[in-house]
Amino acid sequence: MLKKGSKLYSIIHFKCPHCHEGEFFKSRNPYDFKHLSRSYEKCTKCNRRLYLEPGFYYGAMYVSYALSVTHIVTFILAKYILGIKMEFVNFIILVASFLILLTPLYYALSKITWANFFLHYKPTTENEKSEP
Ligand SMILES: [Zn+2]
Structure with missing residues (x-):
């Protein structure tokens, strides 16, 4: 389902958005502090430049915000669909705890998602000499 050429492939596998072969992050583990x-x-x-301009990845904050909102909405929906009865304060603590635990993963996902908005896939044979 997730083949090279789809942006989801690059995001899920943390691969270069341009060739889908090179690593995007210096460490594949988002919890490597x-x-x-x-x-x-x-x-x-x-050899494609992954920093298109200074401060390029500040835009990843928008993606991070969307991921966080999705996280919270998912918890709220799960609470109502599963009929879980829980104090409001405890629910907030639960949601916030998972959000804090998942922050490094969301940070990595938002950064590579942001890169995928602007870098497009080209198979390696065509872009050997690719320089922006
Ligand atoms: Zn590449």
Whole structure:
């Protein structure tokens, strides 16, 4: 289902949005606090610049916001659909706890999603010399 060429492939596998082969992050583990979702300046495989301009990844905040809202709405829907009875304060603590635990993952996902908005897939054979 997720083949090279789809943006979801790049996002799920943390691969370069341009060639879908090179690594996007210096560490594939979003919970590696030493690197904390640091991405390469250029793709290690196709040499495509991954920082299009200074402050490029500030825009990932919009994606992060959307992910957080989705997270909260999912918890609220699950609470009502499953009919879970819980104090409001406890529910907020539960949702916030999971949100805090998942923040490194959401950070990584929002950063690579943002990159995928602007970088488009081209198979490696065509973009060997790709330089923006
Ligand atoms: Zn690449």
